[in-house]
Amino acid sequence: MNSAHAELTVIDRIQINQAGDEAEIQIRFVPRVQFLRQVMLKNGDVRLYFNLLEINASDKKIVQQRKDSPPSNIVPHFTVTYPEIDQSLTISFGKELSSYHIRPGNDGRSISFFMPITHTTGDMTNSKPAAEVTPPTATIEPKTATSQTRTAQEKELTEAEAKQLMGNAIGAQNSNLLSAQAAILRKLVSLPPNSYTQSALLTLAELDEKLGEFDKARIDYLTYMKLYPNSKEYARMSEGVSRMIMAVYATKKSVPETIVAEDKMITFGGFSQYFYRGLGRVDYTIPIVYSSNITPQSQILSSLELTSMNRSSTAETRLVLRDSFTKSFLQNIGSNNFLDAAYIEQALIDQSYFYGLGRQTGASGGVPSRFDGAWLGHNFNDAWRINGTVGQPSRYAGSREEAKTFAAINLTLTRQPGQWSGNTYLISQRVGKFIDKRVAGVEAHFYDVKSNHTVLLEYDTLFKKLNLGSFQGNWITAEDDNYTLLLDHRRSPALQATNALLRVPYPQTIAGLGLTENTLLANALLATPITNQISVGMTRPYSSRLKFGGDIKVANTTSYEAYNYLLTATSTLPRVGSTSISTQLIGNNLIFDNDLGVASASYTHANTYRAKSLSFSQVATLKKDWRLDMSLQLYAENNTLATVGDLTRISPTFKVNYQMNPTKNFEFSAGVEQSHTINPNLDSKVRRKFFNLGYRWDFQ
Structure with missing residues (x-):
């Protein structure tokens, strides 16, 4: 188990909106997401399952976040946790909800959770108290006299x-x-x-x-x-x-909830600390027996999130800080600090203008996922908005990567009758005296009661190549069956002149290559593979306690050139293709009164290997404040290349969570991973033991 590095965080922010007589909890993500399925427990925990479309699968294991709900007068307190042991996201309310519904966001980077407005009490005061509304579950029934009591x-x-x-x-x-x-x-x-x-x-x-x-x-x-x-x-x-x-x-337009009274500042956020420790033992036969003990991980991760909001008669100002510090106790791994976000933004009360400055997460329109810069926006009316952004993509501490600068403009059409929305954007990025990329893109979204569709197209006018083409769809039937479809064609990584550096030893600079622009672009194309993916999925509820889901994914990556450090030369990596079939059975209240069990199986057929996996996870709520998560994963891989060999792996883990009160949470988790690799030249067994313990304090 790895700790959660801030640069791999998935959840960007949580925003509470009011949509008519419903509250909308909007969870915004840094990468694009594909919503798959959801299930609710009797204790008020709602599990969401989705795919991350712009983060490698291996990264999912090290992204750990727990966010407290923003202050609100229209929804009860809740927490959001990602990822759980089964790679799901949990929204926890602490009590069963009478009604709710979930929809993928119309921007491809969010999921919206709708529920009846619940007026809460607290320290927050609305400048305009929410109007009294009729809950969605309020029904008009015939008079109560029964046929037995009537003459x-x-x-x-x-x-x-x-x-x-x-x-x-x-x-x-x-x-x-x-x-x-x-x-x-x-x-x-x-x-x-x-x-x-x-x-x-x-x-x-x-x-x-x-x-x-x-x-x-x-x-x-x-x-x-x-x-x-x-x-x-x-x-x-x-x-x-x-x-x-x-x-x-x-x-009814969905608008952010007003939680700050005029001339009053509120501050909310959280602080967490987790200690991570990993121990390992490796046994080799080469063909002589050799063993060694290793300590791959020993560190404390401290994270701070702060949001301050102030509202005047003319504008609302927000200051946001998200920072994490990793203290390493290993001699060969240094400590580091990562500033995830630090910005100030202000919006006029009439929403005509909004602007900001600092380190921010790009939401859409081709803007980098994290950047340092400034942005300005103007709402012409309820339908049209224009945004402009300038800055530079954020770099990791100590990175020797060249600094880049970009400028982007984005014209957005907000939700219209018929449920259309979308935007078109232009972005130009430079590195030194060279143009790194010049992109024109369009996003279109359509959604109604039964379906949700997103289309993305991005063309690089510098390379004169299609950078991205994608279609994502969700359909829900009257029987509550859910179907998903993803068609995705993209350059990965995205086309840019600096991709040419992948063909030479690190570190290098674009200027240091001494190439003409045409040669530079040609080399960048050689180093940028094309990935194609088709994914089809479905979820069918068989009862109120049992759901079945299945997914089929076909993907391939074209050959490309990269520097091989073993050969100390540029070499061509071959085309890779795979087909994966996975099934998932989700049950709640099966063993205990308030539990969740997930059984999964998958099979992958690739051109260089075959892989099978089985996993089972169980969540049990003990009393009210204690929760126990357990999982077991089995994995077997057979490679067609004899030099790689075959791999088997078994991984049992468990996690205990104690909620002392709505603002204080304690957690302990531990696990073992046993893997065995065999090929004609090597027989190795690796046993890893790991654990972490920590706490989170939320305040508002």
Whole structure:
């Protein structure tokens, strides 16, 4: 187990928005993500499963983050943890939620969690208190008198009144008086249960939807589902609920929650410290026996996150700091500090202008994932926004990489009727006197109640080559089946003149190569492979406690040139292709009252190896404040190249988490990894033992 290096953090920020009568918890990521599936436990933990599209799979193991919820008056306190043992993300509320729904973000870098607004109490004060709203689960039901307590005469009178109202409703419909028809039907369904209630409620739901009364229609559909759970129309009503949720979202703009009163500053964030220790033993047969003990890891990772917000009559100002320091106790590995983010940004109250300065994470529009610079934006109206950014991509401490500078402009179309949004951007980057890249790109997003689609295209006008082409789609059926599709074609790494340095020994500079621009670009192309990927997935719920998921991925990488340090010469790396099939079975409340079990299996067929893996993870909540995570992973790899050989690996791990209170959390985890590699020249066994323990303190 490796510690979490700040430069590999995945979660950028958490923002709480208000979308009509719902609260939107938006989790923004540094890389692009592909949402796959989700499951909820009875204790209020929601697990999200997704793919990271711009981080290598091996990096996932060392990205560890736990974020506390920002101050809010419309959602209860929650925490976000990534990654869990099964590589999922957990949103923990501490209690079961009555209703919620999840959607991939319309920017490809976020996931949105929607829930009913819950007015909370705390130290925060809204400058404009949230209006009272009707919760999505509030239903209009017939009067409570049951058929057993009503006399025969009362039933007869109710039937007569209902019959007359139904006749009046049909008359209003024939006269095209739809609003009058809805009012009559609403009066009918408020009567005690009668033979007309079910058909009237079904008609009323569809009529309210037709009239654009989406909140009322949602309540109508929910009422029908509650009263008639065995009806053949139940699936159609469930689809109607989802459709109305998105219809309301489409008509009510999602805006950041105002949590700071005028002329008042609030500060929130967290501080954490984790100690990581790893021990290993290696046994070789070459063919003589040789053994050695190693200590690959011994360090303390300290991380600080701070956000301060101040609101005046004209603007809202935000200061953000995220920093981590790794203290190494090994002689051959030095300590280091990494400044992940440090910026100040300000937005006018009317949202017409916003600007910032410092180290920030690029959200979209071709801007580097982390950069030092300044940005300025202007909202022309509710639909159009323009952003400009200048700066330089951040470099790691001690890096001898050449400094680069860039300038970018981005024109954004926010969500429109029909659920369209997107942006187009231009970016130019220089290194010294050379142009490193010059890119034009476009992102388009479309989403409705059943689906979510994202298209990305990026063309480098300097190389005159397509840098990126991608399509990502999610579909949800009325039965709550979820289907995903990813078609991805990209240069990896992204095309830039400095890729030519991959063909020469490190370190070098572009100017030091002494090449003409044409030769430099040609060498950069030789060193930049093309990766293609097709991924198809599905998730099907078999019951409220069991879900099945499956994914098929076909990928290939073209041959490319790179410097070989063993041969001390530039060599060509061959084309690599693979097909992977994976399945996942997710169950909750199966063994214990409040548990989560995930069983996974995968098979990979590549041109140089075959690999099989099995894994099982179990999460058990003990009492209320203790949680136990356990996992077991088995991996076997057979290589077609005799010099590489075959590999087997077994990895059991466990983690114990104690939540002392909403602001203090303690954690301990440990594991063992046993691997065995055999080839004609080598028989090696490696046994690694590792553990970490630490705490996090959140404050606001």
